Amino acid sequence: MSNTQDQQTNNRPQLVSLRTTMKLVSASRSSIYRWIHANSFPVPVRIGERAIAFKLSELEKWVESRPRVQLNNKEDK
Numbered sequence: 001m002s003n004t005q006d007q008q009t010n011n012r013p014q015l016v017s018l019r020t021t022m023k024l025v026s027a028s029r030s031s032i033y034r035w036i037h038a039n040s041f042p043v044p045v046r047i048g049e050r051a052i053a054f055k056l057s058e059l060e061k062w063v064e065s066r067p068r069v070q071l072n073n074k075e076d077k
Contacts, residue, residue, distance in 0.1 A: 014055070014057070015055060016054055021059060024063070025059065025063065042058035042059055
């Protein structure tokens with residue numbers, strides 16, 4: 001592969017399937033569709049007549065934007 005082809009490949013967004021997205025964000029298909037319709041999740045890209053995918057970079061940003069959970073230490077009580 002030439003340098004030009006490498007650069008073009010690197011500039012393309014990496015797409016992940018709905019099934020992989022479900023694993024990445026630990027959520028069900030219905031939850032993901034609910035979040036999409038509520039405009040609180042990255043918009044999918046249509047890759048076929050009945051297939052969608054998500055940009056991995058957008059999923060990573062979404063995960064990073066989620067609130068952190070503060071766990072209480074049992075010793076603190």
